[in-house]
Amino acid sequence: MNNEYLGHVIWSQVDANMHLRHSAYADFGAQARIVLPNELGLDFSVFQKLQMGPILFREELTYQREVGINDNIRILSFLTKAKPDGSRWSIRHDLYRGDGVKAAVINVDGAWLDLRHRKLTGLPPEVAAKFMEVAKSEDFEQIGS
Template identity: 65%
Template sequence: MSTVYEGQVIWSQIDANMHLRHSAYADFAAQARIAMLDSLGLDFKSFQKLRIGPILFREELQYLREVSINDTVKIHSVLTKARQDGSRWSIRHEVFRGDGTKAAVILVDGAWIDIAQRKLATLPQELSEKFMGLPKAEEFTLE
């Protein structure tokens, strides 16, 4: 099971080769993560109140097939690894074209940052429990 975000490829996301530009894949994955967090009650207002936000340490993209303008993409997202308290985590995004063809796989490693102190942080226990309730990959591991 995964969370799914759907979006349409627009003109500004197309490169000179007339397909989805490399950084647009990362943008779609970021929006999928934000939508996933929002569904847990971790929206921007909550982050502002807590003075905490998500931060990435690594983002790896594997391109499999081209995606064209006006196509629809679906991004399936799962938690692949996390610490018990959800303070560090890894997410896999699989990007599918409108015809169901897998177009890319995006792997990210991240954590939470205290925006005021500019130091790594943890979520309050209630939100950490919600975060750890995200759909997990079959190979999910606790660190």
């Protein structure tokens, strides 16, 4: 599976210092997470039909280097923790500038929300099996049961 997302920094994403603004890093991470299931044949319409969506409990960004306007970015995404049924998960995004320098690390913890009942829920078994095919980090940890 390809766990890569490519993006380009545009004018509206920079701050007064002419580098990628803090919240734009999170926006790129969110887009990378939406693209991730697509690569597995789980485009967003699957979740719309199930009336389910991802929800975050925690999002942590560690900034390492500046990213400038018109720079290209590359994000590699990895599942770092997950329940076997995919109902709870953690994902790490490593964000690189166009020159290959790591600029940020984004860590998120999340789950799936039943949009009808506004409650946490698990994925149907066939969807969970697909979701669990997301590329795993070297230190991947299976949590719970």
